[in-house]
Amino acid sequence: MSERLVIMGPQGAGKGTQAARLAEHLGVPAISTGDIFRANIKGGTELGLLAQSYTSKGELVPDEVTNAMVRDRVGQDDAAGGFILDGYPRNAAQVVELDAILADLGTGLDHVVELTAERPELLARLRKRAEIEGREDDTEETIARRLDIYDEQTAPLTSAYAERGLLVRVDGIGQVDEVTDRVLAGLAAAD
Numbered sequence: 001m002s003e004r005l006v007i008m009g010p011q012g013a014g015k016g017t018q019a020a021r022l023a024e025h026l027g028v029p030a031i032s033t034g035d036i037f038r039a040n041i042k043g044g045t046e047l048g049l050l051a052q053s054y055t056s057k058g059e060l061v062p063d064e065v066t067n068a069m070v071r072d073r074v075g076q077d078d079a080a081g082g083f084i085l086d087g088y089p090r091n092a093a094q095v096v097e098l099d100a101i102l103a104d105l106g107t108g109l110d111h112v113v114e115l116t117a118e119r120p121e122l123l124a125r126l127r128k129r130a131e132i133e134g135r136e137d138d139t140e141e142t143i144a145r146r147l148d149i150y151d152e153q154t155a156p157l158t159s160a161y162a163e164r165g166l167l168v169r170v171d172g173i174g175q176v177d178e179v180t181d182r183v184l185a186g187l188a189a190a191d
C-alpha cells in the first residue's frame with residue numbers, strides 16, 4: 001500500500017517510535033526532520049552548525065532551511081512510493097510548503113495521523129528519555145519551550161487537515177504495540 005503520511009503530536013507522544021514501526025509495516029521510509037538535523041549536528045556540517053543554534057534552545061530552525069531540506073529528502077527515489085514524515089510540518093507556512101513540494105512531485109498527502117497525550121504524561125516520558133538518551137534539547141527549560149511551540153504553532157494545524165478529511169486522531173497512551181494497532185486501524189477505517 002503506498003502511503004504518504006504525516007505523523008503529528010506533541011514531544012513525547014511517541015511519534016518517532018510509531019513512525020519507525022509504521023514505516024516497516026507499510027514499506028516506506030520514515031523521514032524525521034529532527035533526526036536529519038541531529039545527524040548533521042553530529043557530522044559537523046554547515047547545516048548542522050546552523051541548526052544547532054536553534055535546536056539547542058528548543059526553537060524552530062528557520063523555515064527556508066527546513067523547507068529546502070524536506071524538499072530534497074522527499075524527492076529522493078526511496079520516497080517515490082510513499083513516506084512517513086515525522087516533525088514536519090510544524091507551522092502554517094510549512095503546511096503550505098509541503099503542499100507545494102508534493103504538488104511539484106505530482107502527488108499529495110494521503111493521511112495525517114495525530115497522536116494525542118496530555119502534558120503530565122508527556123513530561124514524565126520526556127524526563128525519562130532525558131535520563132536515557134541525554135539529548136541536548138531535553139532539559140526542563142527546553143522541553144517546556146518545545147511543548148509551548150507545539151501548542152501555539154503546530155497543534156492548530158490539525159484542524160486544517162481535519163477539514164480536508166485527512167486527519168486520523170489516535171490516543172497515544174498505552175503499550176507501543178497497542179498504539180501501532182490503533183494507528184493502523186484508524187488508517188484502514190479512513191480509507
Ligand code: ADP
Pocket residue numbers: 010011012033034035037054055056058059060061062066086087088089090094137146
Ligand atoms: P521534538 O519533537 O522532541 O522536539 P524533533 O527531533 O522532532 O524533536 O526535533 C528536534 C528539533 O529540531 C526541534 O526542536 C527544532 O529545533 C528542529 N526541527 C525539527 N523539525 C523542524 C521543523 N519542521 N521546523 C523547524 N525546526 C524543526
